[in-house]
Amino acid sequence: MDERIALLPPGMQRRITISGEHWMWTGGVTHGYGRYDGNRKSSSFIAHRAVWEELGFPPAEHLHHRCRTPLCVNPDHLEPLTAAEHAREHNPRPTHCIHGHEFTPENTYLRKDATQGQMCRRCLADRQLKRYYSLSLDERRARGLAGSEQRRQRKARTKAGIEMDGRVGKRR
Numbered sequence: 001m002d003e004r005i006a007l008l009p010p011g012m013q014r015r016i017t018i019s020g021e022h023w024m025w026t027g028g029v030t031h032g033y034g035r036y037d038g039n040r041k042s043s044s045f046i047a048h049r050a051v052w053e054e055l056g057f058p059p060a061e062h063l064h065h066r067c068r069t070p071l072c073v074n075p076d077h078l079e080p081l082t083a084a085e086h087a088r089e090h091n092p093r094p095t096h097c098i099h100g101h102e103f104t105p106e107n108t109y110l111r112k113d114a115t116q117g118q119m120c121r122r123c124l125a126d127r128q129l130k131r132y133y134s135l136s137l138d139e140r141r142a143r144g145l146a147g148s149e150q151r152r153q154r155k156a157r158t159k160a161g162i163e164m165d166g167r168v169g170k171r172r
């Protein structure tokens with residue numbers, strides 16, 4: 001028996017049965033997880049969280065069961081994760097987009113928000129092209145010209161800046 005179990009309050013110990021590597025909670029159950037009401041110290045009445053905190057680990061908002069056994073309270077089988085990591089654990093990313101393009105590192109665009117959702121770069125480019133060609137010729141010309149005109153001016157400014165700096169630097 002793991003000596004850490006002896007460190008737990010008796011009310012907790014009584015509700016744990018060792019099963020192979022798992023510490024199975026045999027007390028009450030709520031939403032599939034062990035329920036422990038007797039602990040005043042823990043920030044949670046969910047058994048695996050209460051055991052985790054009772055053993056001195058810092059409270060974690062997302063405490064994932066690496067062993068995929070929700071009633072297990074063995075801290076070695078638990079892992080604190082960020083919300084995004086936890087969501088990913090339970091909903092692994094697809095390997096291909098809905099149009100069948102593989103999510104290779106080059107073809108994957110990760111959203112900058114907290115979801116860190118992945119998007120297919122090829123489909124993003126396709127959508128951009130489609131949007132472009134759905135515009136009338138005038139709209140396209142207006143936007144296209146506006147876009148390239150801005151780019152041209154920016155490039156000209158940058159170039160001028162570099163050349164000026166370069167000359168100053170080179171000559172004396």
Ligand SMILES: [Zn+2]
Nearest residue numbers: 022067072077
């Ligand atoms: Zn386990």
Ligand SMILES: [Zn+2]
Nearest residue numbers: 063064065089
């Ligand atoms: Zn989990």
Ligand SMILES: [Zn+2]
Nearest residue numbers: 097101120123
């Ligand atoms: Zn795609």
